[in-house]
Amino acid sequence: MAVSRRTLLRSAAVVVPALAIGGALPGAASAAGAAQAQWQVFPVGGSGGGYAFNRLGLAPDGGALALATYVTFDGQTTQYEPAAFGFDGKAWESYRHSRFPEGTRPLNGLSVEAGGAWGVGLRWNRQPMRDDAQILYWNGSTWTDRTAGAAIGEPHDVDGTGADVWVVGGAKHPATGAVALRRSGSGWAPVALPSGLGAGARLLTVRVEAADDVWVGGFTAAEAFGRRTPLVLHWNGSSWKRLPNPFGTADGQVSSLLVHDGVLWAGGFTGPGVGGGVGDRAAVAAWSGSAWSARHPAGQEASEATQLAVYGTEVRVAGRGTPLQRWTGGTWAAAAGPEPEPLTVGALASGPDGALWLGGSTEGGGSYFFARLPAGS
Numbered sequence: 001m002a003v004s005r006r007t008l009l010r011s012a013a014v015v016v017p018a019l020a021i022g023g024a025l026p027g028a029a030s031a032a033g034a035a036q037a038q039w040q041v042f043p044v045g046g047s048g049g050g051y052a053f054n055r056l057g058l059a060p061d062g063g064a065l066a067l068a069t070y071v072t073f074d075g076q077t078t079q080y081e082p083a084a085f086g087f088d089g090k091a092w093e094s095y096r097h098s099r100f101p102e103g104t105r106p107l108n109g110l111s112v113e114a115g116g117a118w119g120v121g122l123r124w125n126r127q128p129m130r131d132d133a134q135i136l137y138w139n140g141s142t143w144t145d146r147t148a149g150a151a152i153g154e155p156h157d158v159d160g161t162g163a164d165v166w167v168v169g170g171a172k173h174p175a176t177g178a179v180a181l182r183r184s185g186s187g188w189a190p191v192a193l194p195s196g197l198g199a200g201a202r203l204l205t206v207r208v209e210a211a212d213d214v215w216v217g218g219f220t221a222a223e224a225f226g227r228r229t230p231l232v233l234h235w236n237g238s239s240w241k242r243l244p245n246p247f248g249t250a251d252g253q254v255s256s257l258l259v260h261d262g263v264l265w266a267g268g269f270t271g272p273g274v275g276g277g278v279g280d281r282a283a284v285a286a287w288s289g290s291a292w293s294a295r296h297p298a299g300q301e302a303s304e305a306t307q308l309a310v311y312g313t314e315v316r317v318a319g320r321g322t323p324l325q326r327w328t329g330g331t332w333a334a335a336a337g338p339e340p341e342p343l344t345v346g347a348l349a350s351g352p353d354g355a356l357w358l359g360g361s362t363e364g365g366g367s368y369f370f371a372r373l374p375a376g377s
Contacts, residue, residue: 039338053346053359057112069106109157120155149187160208168203212237217254246285258308267305307348311356318345338371
């Protein structure tokens with residue numbers, strides 16, 4: 001792929017030493033046992049644009065990768081380009097990791113494993129002038145296309161390692177509805193979903209705990225752009241179980257899933273929109289094995305809980321219009337961030353060493369950065 005001048009400029013200033021920032025924000029309580037931990041900030045530079053961080057993942061061997069959208073505005077049009085960052089233990093680097101196949105749109109799903117990573121999204125196909133599905137694999141030096149044989153039109157998320165990798169999203173035209181795929185050899189095999197989800201249904205998130213323990217979330221809808229009902233399904237290795245609506249009787253969708261200490265957490269929004277719309281509110285619920293418990297975080301109008309992660313014994317949440325918060329066991333409390341608020345957290349993940357990572361920016365795009373909160377002592 002030819003590397004644009006914009007890409008070269010963008011990547012020239014990304015290698016910056018980490019800065020240590022200590023102390024909690026006014027009014028933000030520190031996590032139990034983590035009072036001495038300090039955020040390490042890794043600034044990300046650019047030229048004439050800014051980053052919207054999409055996903056962040058860490059492998060058991062310490063490898064780390066992040067996906068972002070690089071946004072520029074020339075006074076007339078706004079351009080959106082795909083970007084990826086890799087962490088070498090000292091700094092995050094973009095240039096080598098952002099050499100995608102031609103036509104790649106910003107990726108929205110990521111699964112990192114030892115020695116590599118999966119990324120999913122769309123690719124602009126010039127010949128028929130349309131967006132097609134794209135499943136990519138990063139082998140440590142190159143992104144390669146692994147879409148062949150994947151009967152999917154719009155991939156939203158990917159999870160798993162080795163031979164047990166799942167991709168979820170929407171069907172490929174003229175088919176309709178939600179789609180789940182599982183890696184099969186060098187290709188992909190569809191996993192039939194329960195009937196009755198609707199032609200407008202989509203799967204937006206997947207978590208693979210084991211071959212016989214897979215969770216997916218999204219929404220049901222009778223038709224495209226129709227009324228959405230939040231959806232969670234569980235795969236036991238041979239069949240699906242549909243859970244009740246995690247948000248009661250509300251419309252909306254499930255955008256993120258997390259399994260922690262045997263409890264399933266579902267994040268998303270309730271409301272009539274498609275996330276970020278008027279009337280939408282961030283929503284979170286926890287599944288005990290027999291019932292959901294509502295645990296909705298504080299959020300602005302047009303908010304959505306898109307990120308869930310674990311730090312110590314606590315669950316952290318963030319997302320669109322949703323500030324970084326921590327679950328204390330009975331309520332959500334403000335969580336100290338690496339920069340003064342207001343802070344936009346676009347990506348959130350837990351590391352194998354117990355550290356919490358995020359990719360974010362200050363209000364108005366004043367600065368863009370990754371940050372690491374070491375495990376509490």
